[in-house]
Amino acid sequence: MSTDAINDADATVAADAGTGVLPATYLQQEWVEAVGGDESNHNIPHAIEITGPLDLRDLAAVLAALVERHETMRTAFTRTKTGIAQQVVAPFHPEWGFEDLSGLPQPAQRAALEHVAVDRCEQMIDLFTPPLWSAVLVRLGPDRHVLLTIWHHVVFDGWSNAVFFRDFHQVYRARLDPSRPPAPAAKIQPGDYAAHERSIGLGKHAQFWRGRFPADPPRLPVEPGAPDGPLWLQAHPLPLIGRDTVDALLRLAAQHGAKPGSAMRALVLASLRPYLGEDVMIGSVTANRDAPELAHMIGLLSDHVPVRVDLRGGPSFGELAARVHEATRQAHARRVPVGVLRRELPPAVQGDASLFDISINYMPHAPGKVATITARDGSRLRMRPTTLPTTMLRPRMTSAFSGAVSLGFQLRHAHEGHVSGDLWAHHPAFTAGTLDQLCRNLSRTAQAVLAGPQRRIQDLVVQRADGG
16 A cells, blocks of 8 residues: 555545544444444553653653644544544643552562553543543652553554654653654554545455355354353463474474464464364454555554465365465455455345454564663663553453454564464353363464374364364
């Protein structure tokens, strides 16, 4: 997607620029509708450790500058005659909360910080009242703080973490040293992208996608015995797969021309084989930041690319990885927003409006970078992003949607070589026994593959929770 193509949407955006009302992306519209009301707790935390002399006046000025720089930080939603839209308000000076954990022993501070993050993430956010984020400064010691920001996921994706940290550091540095200004603000804002997205059709890719989505696309079987009740998402930790095992799997996949991401997706599918039919449709997560102007934007731009994988003929793991690689390559080469597929392919959309039941997000991780600023008194101010666990979060909703399907695998490939992650699943759509089995199956499948690289995936020792 080119920047020129996005700029072509300027006329559409300008029509509502005077009111501050801009289009919402397809995924945002799905998300707000799935909430089933005005409030939602589908929040995610972001944390920056700050070591050194922190001046609260500087912090206030930096946050205000970021609010002006990023429309996402002053956006909420509104209902119009045509559906959900984004409402952008004028820049403002944000308030923030304060938590003092300095009285706790240092080993206990981390657990207390995580408790603060979970508690604030659990709080409901009114999606129709800006802003859809909040901040709290956590004091750990005289010169040790954590800036904790809580974002509703509907305006903040994984890519946004790095953008927010980069801009926070550069804007803070510029305040202390005006000779080092931050990088220019993104010319394209989320409303611009949403307007462009609404102009996209299937075009020359129509035949490809219609062939991938018949009237009855492959679905996960409904699990018998799952209790009824309100729907919520919960993360279940996946067992860590060690570096040696991961390296061996990647070598095996590479022999069949598959890259690491395809290898990890193939591992997930092999672990799910007892639950699948002759083919499977997965949602391959994409950051959707190909255009350079999109790389520096805070917002929800991530999307899924539906990938249909043929499981017939009893492939081995290496052969399956090759199939996943080729299917992924073809789908990404013809990528269009999932919302366009839902609009253009109505026979494929079932009651929950999702096109697939399984999403897989493969995330190769680089080590967190430490940024250093020289304070006014000559001392050093060090900043480092830190990851907070999300397994205690329980976002609630009324239905599944493209951003939260039945089973969502998040696989983090650490720079040290191991793979860990979480399985996000709908409750109570699956029993606890099934979810425990699915988590265990991933690492067991990895070991079974290496014990018999040529074995068919259906012959690996992987069981259903119900014994099937």
